Amino acid sequence: MHLKRQAIMMASAMAAIFATVGPAEVHPHVFAEARLEVILSPDHQSVKALRHVWRFDDLFSSTVMMEFDKNSDLKLDDNELKEVADTVHASLAEFNYFQLVTVNGKDEAMSPPPQLMANFDNDQLIILFESEPKAPTRLAGKIDIGVYDPTFYTAIDFTEDANMQVAGLPSTCTSKVVRPNPDEAIAENQKTLTDAFFNDPTGTDMSKIFATKLELNCQPEG
Template sequence: MHLKQHAIMLASALAATFAAVGAAGAHPHVFAEARLDVILSPDHQSVKALRHLWRFDDLFSSTVMMEFDKNSDLKLDDKELKDVADTVHASLAEFNYFQLVTVDGKDVPMTPPPHLMANFDNDQLIILFESEPKEPIKLAGKIDFGVYDPTFYTAIDFTEDSNITVEGLPSNCTSKVIRPDPDEAIKENQKTLTEAFFNDPTGTDMSKIFATKLELNCPPEG
């Protein structure tokens, strides 16, 4: 079965690139290490953009290589890499590109990135893209940034706290990396999780409660 057919049939966009995968279970099948840079505006008063880099596991990367290496030369040329990027870009659209962005607990609308870049490094697939909020996010209150797959099919995480960063925060702001304890997250959200399942047993976005996040806190100055 070809990748584009998977993109239609499977809930998770990145699961689409597996050529011989069964139905998605409630645990990850694809793994990636992430880096996220939060880019501030020149005056350092708002968030201008998010810069993402995802490095995928060897198995997933080799599957992508086999699927897109149309001339069978064991490497992807510029056109083949563009095909990878375009397919992932289209497939991730309905999942907001796996982005978690909230202000005081409320989701922030993000503008879809105009394109993605794909590359291979040490036989691993690298995906890069930059996205912007539809309106600049003012540095006020509690702001969270992270990456998660609402279908649980893809595990994208930050192996080091230093891989999710922001530079140039104003003096009234603090930042910290939050790594939720799964058991505590389930306990604290038991009622919501149960209601979400019964309202939509095919899938919810509650997996965000398990996502590693960069939390900014910017109380008013004075």
């Protein structure tokens, strides 16, 4: 049986499309290398903002170029780049801009970024944006921060641990990059999985479980 799911095709002429896929066909179609910088408050006691940089693969980037190069000059001018950025901004809104932020296992609400920036470098599309927590995120307990696409359509990868950074952590905190093993992740979450996952992974939180995360662990001062 074919299953309908909404899949994000960032920066296409249509903000979002419906893709019809079979369960065995659920896999990424768009690939991006990412960098994430966690910005702390001036007193270094809370998370102030997240800065994201995504560099997309050549094939997707060329598709974006063709879609948005209205004057066919093989480059995107400022107005065309703004249209790309605005399209991506609108498309990702319902997916929380692919952001994963949890505090002690509970989702942390993030404010939508006021805008996104788009650029091309070496013929690759680059998306940049910054977002802030809706309420101050204090450095206490375990905080996980990452990026994932709940539709499984886009694979956003941190190719090196150094691409996830936080500067100025207080001495009561530690940080590490966590790259879950898919088999172990499924085994650890087996009790919460249902047959629905194996029929349609896009209807579950599995891509969130698989996501690479920057894990901050902070202890109270004592």
